[in-house]
Amino acid sequence: MRKPSSRPFSADVTSGARSTPSADRSGAASAPVAAPTAAVGAPRASERQVLQLLGAHGPLSRARLTELSGLPLRTISGATTRLLARGLVTHAPAAAGRPGRTGKVFALPGSPQVIAVVVVTHEDLAICRVRADGSRAGPVTRTPFRWWTCPDLPAEVAGRLGAAVDGVVLAIPQAYRQGHGVMLLEDGVPGYYGIAEYPAWIHTDLAAALTARLGVPAIVENLINLAALGEADGVDSLIYLRLGDIVASAVVIEGRIVRGAQGAAGELGHVHVDPHGVLCACGARGCLGTVANARHLLGVLRPRYGDDLGLFDVIALAAQGEPAVRRVLADLGRTAGTAIAGSLLMINPRALVLDPVLGPATVAVLEGLRDAFTRTLPTRIRTALTVTPGRPQEDAVIDGATTLWRASTQHR
Numbered sequence: 001m002r003k004p005s006s007r008p009f010s011a012d013v014t015s016g017a018r019s020t021p022s023a024d025r026s027g028a029a030s031a032p033v034a035a036p037t038a039a040v041g042a043p044r045a046s047e048r049q050v051l052q053l054l055g056a057h058g059p060l061s062r063a064r065l066t067e068l069s070g071l072p073l074r075t076i077s078g079a080t081t082r083l084l085a086r087g088l089v090t091h092a093p094a095a096a097g098r099p100g101r102t103g104k105v106f107a108l109p110g111s112p113q114v115i116a117v118v119v120v121t122h123e124d125l126a127i128c129r130v131r132a133d134g135s136r137a138g139p140v141t142r143t144p145f146r147w148w149t150c151p152d153l154p155a156e157v158a159g160r161l162g163a164a165v166d167g168v169v170l171a172i173p174q175a176y177r178q179g180h181g182v183m184l185l186e187d188g189v190p191g192y193y194g195i196a197e198y199p200a201w202i203h204t205d206l207a208a209a210l211t212a213r214l215g216v217p218a219i220v221e222n223l224i225n226l227a228a229l230g231e232a233d234g235v236d237s238l239i240y241l242r243l244g245d246i247v248a249s250a251v252v253i254e255g256r257i258v259r260g261a262q263g264a265a266g267e268l269g270h271v272h273v274d275p276h277g278v279l280c281a282c283g284a285r286g287c288l289g290t291v292a293n294a295r296h297l298l299g300v301l302r303p304r305y306g307d308d309l310g311l312f313d314v315i316a317l318a319a320q321g322e323p324a325v326r327r328v329l330a331d332l333g334r335t336a337g338t339a340i341a342g343s344l345l346m347i348n349p350r351a352l353v354l355d356p357v358l359g360p361a362t363v364a365v366l367e368g369l370r371d372a373f374t375r376t377l378p379t380r381i382r383t384a385l386t387v388t389p390g391r392p393q394e395d396a397v398i399d400g401a402t403t404l405w406r407a408s409t410q411h412r
């Protein structure tokens with residue numbers, strides 16, 4: 001197992017505008033203006049204005065260039081076409097997840113793209129600036145955050161970004177249907193968050209709202225999908241699974257996130273396992289997520305270890321080799337493994353990657369998973385399957401976000 005997570009979820013959780021370019025960017029941006037080739041002559045006034053606007057504002061659409069310049073759209077179209085032909089501007093990625101979009105976004109060539117990866121979990125909001133090549137442009141900043149109490153998530157993200165970025169990837173801890181919003185949370189069912197009515201933004205197109213506020217392309221994706229994509233480097237197909245505090249999972253096939261018709265593909269936490277189980281936030285009852293979460297885990301262990309037992313204590317006890325704790329964790333893996341075995345048969349993935357949120361206790365959960373697969377899967381499928389712990393989730397999410405961003409720029 002690689003380095004385990006140092007930040008498991010708490011036990012109570014169950015289930016810039018780019019107004020001014022930075023100095024180095026503005027330096028890079030000015031080069032095309034100062035050095036047009038002699039063969040094509042000096043840029044016309046409209047072309048100079050386009051170059052100046054792109055240098056000052058970053059990537060812009062024709063419509064936005066028209067608005068900022070005050071020139072007619074036809075003039076801007078002609079200027080951008082000529083500048084493209086001479087290599088003085090290039091196409092930049094437009095907002096992802098909007099298949100109906102036909103507008104092009106233009107940028108100065110050579111401008112290093114810096115995107116903000118915003119990771120919303122059930123307990124905090126983290127921001128990391130990364131370059132398009134995946135390298136970090138700054139440290140991760142993290143603050144406590146309860147998304148279900150936030151009245152306007154796009155406004156919150158925009159307010160926290162501060163400095164300029166070329167794009168945003170927002171990771172949210174829910175199944176997300178591109179262009180529509182959060183899936184699988186049913187109003188009227190309190191679920192794990194203790195609320196029956198969710199904020200209105202969960203049923204809206206968050207990417208469009210972010211782009212409208214920030215003026216840059218935005219991608220919104222389920223963070224588990226991004227973690228799966230971040231772990232999929234070099235693996236053609238995998239299932240990513242988180243167990244212990246919540247149950248969450250995702251599927252990547254041939255390097256692509258499998259989203260399904262509504263963005264809910266791979267949500268194995270809602271596999272039905274107990275006909276007499278409690279209600280789930282999805283509206284069903286007895287979902288895997290209701291019997292393999294922290295609340296359930298602690299409920300099983302507290303009669304023996306006391307009511308003050310928390311998830312950190314469980315991890316510590318497992319690390320010390322406490323047999324009863326390791327058995328309960330292995331049973332957790334068995335329950336989940338048995339429930340999802342059919343999905344493995346359906347997909348025949350190369351790997352099942354387990355989020356190491358339980359740190360050293362992850363080993364016991366892996367034992368249970370492997371045992372369940374030994375009992376339930378055909379031999380050849382099981383032996384070809386690698387069951388392994390992943391990297392800390394946040395690292396995987398950031399890598400997956402960068403991968404998704406790069407893929408979005410190649411499709412337009």
Ligand SMILES: [Zn+2]
Pocket residue numbers: 269270280281282283284285287289
């Ligand atoms: Zn459910």
